[in-house]
Amino acid sequence: MSFLEVFEAHPWEAVRERVHSRSTADVEDALRRAAANTAGAPLRLDDLCALLSPAAAPFLERMARLAQAATRRRFGNVVQLFAPLYVSNECHNVCTYCGFSMLNKIPRRVLTDAEILAEADILKRLGFEHVLIVSGESERRVGTDYFERVCTLLRPRFANLTLEVQPLPAADYARLRRAGVSAVLVYQETYNRAGYARHHLKGRKADFVWRLETPDRLGAAGVPKIGLGALYGLEDWRVDSFFAGLHLRYLERAYWRSRYCLAFPRLRPHAGGLEPKVEMRERDLAQAMCAFRLFDNEVEISLSTRERPGFRDRAAAFGMTTMSAGARTNPGGYAEAERALARGERTLEQFHMSDERTTAEVVAALRAGGLEPVWKDWDAAYDAPAASM
Amino acid sequence: MAESIAASGAEIVTVALKRVQFDKIGGTAGGTTGGTGDVEASGDAILGHLDRERVLLLPNTAGVRDAREAVFVAQMAREALGTNWLKLEIHPDARWLFPDPVETLAATEQLVKLGFVVLPYIHADPVLAKRLEEAGAAAVMPLGAPIGSNLGLRSRDFIRIIVEQARVPVIVDAGLGAPSHAAEALELGADAVLVNTALAAAGDPVAMGRAFRLAVEAGRLAFEAGLPAAAFAASATSPTESVTAFLED
Numbered sequence: 001m002s003f004l005e006v007f008e009a010h011p012w013e014a015v016r017e018r019v020h021s022r023s024t025a026d027v028e029d030a031l032r033r034a035a036a037n038t039a040g041a042p043l044r045l046d047d048l049c050a051l052l053s054p055a056a057a058p059f060l061e062r063m064a065r066l067a068q069a070a071t072r073r074r075f076g077n078v079v080q081l082f083a084p085l086y087v088s089n090e091c092h093n094v095c096t097y098c099g100f101s102m103l104n105k106i107p108r109r110v111l112t113d114a115e116i117l118a119e120a121d122i123l124k125r126l127g128f129e130h131v132l133i134v135s136g137e138s139e140r141r142v143g144t145d146y147f148e149r150v151c152t153l154l155r156p157r158f159a160n161l162t163l164e165v166q167p168l169p170a171a172d173y174a175r176l177r178r179a180g181v182s183a184v185l186v187y188q189e190t191y192n193r194a195g196y197a198r199h200h201l202k203g204r205k206a207d208f209v210w211r212l213e214t215p216d217r218l219g220a221a222g223v224p225k226i227g228l229g230a231l232y233g234l235e236d237w238r239v240d241s242f243f244a245g246l247h248l249r250y251l252e253r254a255y256w257r258s259r260y261c262l263a264f265p266r267l268r269p270h271a272g273g274l275e276p277k278v279e280m281r282e283r284d285l286a287q288a289m290c291a292f293r294l295f296d297n298e299v300e301i302s303l304s305t306r307e308r309p310g311f312r313d314r315a316a317a318f319g320m321t322t323m324s325a326g327a328r329t330n331p332g333g334y335a336e337a338e339r340a341l342a343r344g345e346r347t348l349e350q351f352h353m354s355d356e357r358t359t360a361e362v363v364a365a366l367r368a369g370g371l372e373p374v375w376k377d378w379d380a381a382y383d384a385p386a387a388s389m
Numbered sequence: 390m391a392e393s394i395a396a397s398g399a400e401i402v403t404v405a406l407k408r409v410q411f412d413k414i415g416g417t418a419g420g421t422t423g424g425t426g427d428v429e430a431s432g433d434a435i436l437g438h439l440d441r442e443r444v445l446l447l448p449n450t451a452g453v454r455d456a457r458e459a460v461f462v463a464q465m466a467r468e469a470l471g472t473n474w475l476k477l478e479i480h481p482d483a484r485w486l487f488p489d490p491v492e493t494l495a496a497t498e499q500l501v502k503l504g505f506v507v508l509p510y511i512h513a514d515p516v517l518a519k520r521l522e523e524a525g526a527a528a529v530m531p532l533g534a535p536i537g538s539n540l541g542l543r544s545r546d547f548i549r550i551i552v553e554q555a556r557v558p559v560i561v562d563a564g565l566g567a568p569s570h571a572a573e574a575l576e577l578g579a580d581a582v583l584v585n586t587a588l589a590a591a592g593d594p595v596a597m598g599r600a601f602r603l604a605v606e607a608g609r610l611a612f613e614a615g616l617p618a619a620a621f622a623a624s625a626t627s628p629t630e631s632v633t634a635f636l637e638d
Binding site for chain 1: 519546553555632633638
């Protein structure tokens with residue numbers, strides 16, 4: 001049994017119909033449930049449908065108030081900060097929307113030990129304790145051996161290591177867990193199988209099912225935190241959001257020892273040049289975030305630097321609990337940025353960032369909004385037992 | 390008893406093995422599965438009254454104090470009664486008859502390996518419920534209140550969490566003293582209830598059996614229909630600054 005069986009029981013078109021046909025009364029009912037839900041019980045999938053539906057759009061202010069209250073009740077007035085550390089942009093996939101796509105003529109890099117440590121030093125200096133290790137998908141040059149090496153280098157320097165790389169077999173996740181990885185993010189991009197095939201043309205990533213079943217393998221390997229999400233802009237965001245919720249609900253029951261986090265990347269212009277096929281307005285993104293927060297009070301919600309500062313500063317009202325700051329999305333980007341800054345040049349990144357503020361500026365903005373940044377919320381000691389598992 | 394069971398519409402009846410008069414069971418059980426033993430024709434004081442065409446017999450291990458005893462008794466039951474279904478209850482505590490979580494988990498692991506369909510009686514402990522599910526339990530049976538107390542669904546909040554998380558049926562066992570308690574459990578999403586004292590000690594056990602049947606049906610229907618949310622003051626009353634006005638499009 002994996003999520004595939006649950007997934008196949010929900011045809012895309014049927015879900016589309018289910019979400020788009022919700023009425024104002026359905027939305028009001030879901031909001032009543034959310035308002036009554038002071039014990040933090042999960043709402044039903046039907047409620048998620050209603051909150052994601054077009055009928056919910058006029059209720060956004062009310063959804064946001066409830067989402068804000070639920071978030072503060074569960075998480076307090078804090079936002080967890082992390083920094084991505086891109087270790088490689090080597091990639092053997094051809095994906096229509098990504099700057100790392102194999103066909104893009106960009107300089108490829110795999111960071112050496114010295115380069116990784118140079119990035120680590122800069123992030124440490126900025127105050128980061130949670131680091132997201134990111135790479136393109138290149139099994140040969142950047143596989144489990146490489147990631148294990150990266151973890152060995154970074155483990156003594158940071159409190160928490162999270163991985164966002166190609167899907168791996170369960171045994172590899174167990175190895176990386178022993179090397180100190182405590183969270184793994186694998187976004188499905190889209191749950192629309194035909195659409196997925198249109199956007200993932202070549203490479204291992206073209207295998208929809210391998211990717212879909214990755215969170216099952218993470219759960220089986222005992223990874224403490226698992227990240228899910230869809231890339232908004234490829235297909236109908238409401239339907240993709242429903243599937244992310246379905247996936248989340250399945251995983252929470254199946255792998256109950258793990259925690260879960262969601263991310264909401266919206267497709268932005270990048271080096272490859274694909275414009276978003278499906279429009280998702282800022283208002284829609286806020287609706288999706290609120291719907292998830294009300295559907296599941298426990299799940300962590302992260303927001304990337306793709307969004308503009310004005311949105312990120314206020315997104316805690318929609319349920320955001322985690323954010324990156326001062327991010328660089330090219331390998332060696334932190335060191336390069338320091339050098340480029342001196343020369344007044346720009347660098348080539350995976351996607352265009354809207355929030356280019358420094359870490360200090362982001363922190364100041366959070367504080368001004370009454371939120372306390374959290375730098376450390378894990379410790380290597382919690383990874384030690386995994387070595388004996 | 391038989392009339393009360395029939396009136397209740399119960400589909401499963403559990404019988405304490407310690408009460409079974411094995412020497413009075415007619416026929417031979419023969420084998421470990423499939424054979425039913427000729428219990429209906431038996432002279433056993435309890436089993437002789439059960440219509441096994443209509444109800445599933447669920448032997449229970451009440452009286453055992455640890456996993457070792459439970460596994461021994463279970464194997465005896467399978468031989469004698471010809472069923473591999475088992476309600477596992479291990480209570481070393483003589484006063485409250487509370488189930489021992491450590492021994493219950495150990496016994497479940499062993500019994501599942503031995504081919505039993507195990508339904509463990511437990512405290513309303515969500516973590517234990519998940520551990521048992523992983524060990525292969527066919528269902529979990531959290532208590533509503535102490536056995537025989539008729540106090541109702543005192544463990545309501547924890548039962549709710551168990552139901553939310555469970556991937557196996559949840560049967561609320563013990564403490565349900567009135568049909569309304571049973572309805573409440575089913576409304577929460579529990580799959581079934583197990584009731585004894587409330588019927589056995591009722592003025593009219595047959596009428597009470599019927600009352601429980603109606604309550605269970607009503608509770609289940611309400612759960613499936615989707616109960617409306619109950620809340621005073623559904624929306625925020627303070628006219629504070631909008632949290633969405635800043636959105637650009």
